[in-house]
Each structure stands twice: as C-alpha cells, then as structure tokens.
Amino acid sequence: MSLEPSINGAIEALTPQRRVVLEVIRSSMGHLTANEIYEQARRRLSTISYATVYNSLRHLKQAGLVAELNFGNGASRYDRETARHDHAICSQCGTLVDLNIPATVDLMRSAALQADFEAVSIHLTLTGVCAGCREAPGS
C-alpha cells in the first residue's frame, strides 16, 4: 500500500552506510551538517568514513530522500523534509527554523514574469533574532 513505490524501493535498496546516514538525518530534529552526520553515523557504524558519508549524502539527495540546505555561511545542512518550504535563520545563534508560507508560491509567478524566467522553484529566507536569543541577549 505504498504511495511512493520508487522511494520505498530506493530505501530498501540502500546499503548499510546509506541507511545509517538517512536514519541519522531522519532521527535528528534539526538540520545537521555533514560533519555532525558523520559523528552520529560513526556511533551506529563505527567503520564508516567521511567520504562515504559525503557519497551517501549525494546519493540520498539525488534519490530525493534528503534535501541539502546551504545559505553560504559555512557547511551545508541536510534536511529530512524534501517538500518545498522556507527557512528562518537566527543571526545570533544560527538556529534554523522551517517556515511554511504558502504565499511564496504565488510570488513565483510574478517573479518569473519579471525576470523572464521559466520558474522551477522559489525559496524564501528570513533572517532575524529568534525567541531564545531575544530573551537571553547575553548568551
């Protein structure tokens, strides 16, 4: 009763290393960097190498099982949520929060028209100060 046989098929076909990488990403609540994924993956599969983590991430990304986020300020982060969504970044602590802003998709049309682009996707990034940093300015 699988709605997405290709993806489920892909999951079944995963090597142990790729499965571990995927599980690390899925079991994390945040958005991990490759290095953090490597550290956590090693706890489950101590022989896994850094290169294999990167190869796995590339493979999982191509398979549509994870998404890569990069805001240009350091290492890429990997997201278990592959559906389109936006992000808010705290400029003080770096926290990355998912946003769901349906209006963004509407903007895609007018933006594409203005730039004479065939629109494929759109992404909105909010920067600001998160609730935690507002309450604890010292930290």
Place this chain on the structure above:
Amino acid sequence: MSLEPSINGAIEALTPQRRVVLEVIRSSMGHLTANEIYEQARRRLSTISYATVYNSLRHLKQAGLVAELNFGNGASRYDRETARHDHAICSQCGTLVDLNIPATVDLMRSAALQADFEAVSIHLTLTGVCAGCREAPGS
C-alpha cells in the same frame, strides 16, 4: 553636510587597493566572484594580491559599499547594489538576475510571526531557466 557622511567619508578614505576593488565591482554589470574581481583589479593595479582583494571585500562589505551574495553553490559574488532586493538564478547557465518584488517585504511580517522571530531581513531566490537558455537549449 552630506546626508551620509559615514559612507562618503569611507569612500574618500579608501586605500588605492580598496578603491580599485570597489571600482571593479561598480563598473561590472554582473555579479563578480572574488576571483573575477582579482583578475580585473590586477589589470588596474598589477601588484594587488589575492589576500588584499579578500580583505578589501570584507572591508567594503562592512562599510556598506558592496553586498555579498552566496547561494551555496560555489564562490560568493559581490554586488554593487546594497539595497534589499531579490534574485533569480538560471539553473542551466548560472546567470544571476536582480529582482524587485515589493511584496517580499510584506511576507517578512507573517514569516516572522510564524517563526517567532524578530525580523531583520528577508530574501527571496527564484530558480528557473532564463530566456536565453530556453531559446538555445543546446548551449
């Protein structure tokens, strides 16, 4: 008395190297990478070094004279336009086009509310296929 004494003062106070870097960015119609800026700056000031270009870019950015763009897919690009605006990127040829979408600012409020962020800025990135690549699919 100028309206922006700090910025005008900053321009006057620029060293020859920083002035050249700024001129390269201002005289380019596109969004140059640090490497491209270095190549062009060398034509005007043959002794300038890579490190100085980077130092200058950092300084000019802090002074608000240029803006840095980084979409996570390679080197940063530097923009003479420092006012808030959005961008469209062609996924085929990499062309970067400026967008002006006033509605983006309105989205900032609802986005900030949703994420419980104190909004500082917002940026919208459209990806798609530009007119040139649509007409010349082979290139």
Place this chain on the structure above:
DNA sequence: TTCACTGCAAAACGTTTGCAAACAG
C-alpha cells in the same frame, strides 16, 4: 566476472590568517 560501493589519503576549492615590511597620521 561485473559492477557498484567502501575507505583511505590526497587533492581541490574558496577563504582566512600569521607575519614582516610598507605606509599614513
């Protein structure tokens, strides 16, 4: 036997830094 995958080390890439020398105030 074939072919994809792993693990290691080394390279590649963009960027920053340590430091001595040159310069400006």
Place this chain on the structure above:
DNA sequence: CTGTTTGCAAACGTTTTGCAGTGAA
C-alpha cells in the same frame, strides 16, 4: 611612534576525487 594595510605563503574548513580493495549479483 602607533596603528593600519599590504603582499606573500601557509593554513583552514568543506567537499570531491583517485584508487585499491570488498562484496553482492
């Protein structure tokens, strides 16, 4: 004299690659 900036080379963090070895079909 003091502080800033330069230019060089070397280092840095992130990511990719070359290659020999492993393992499944």
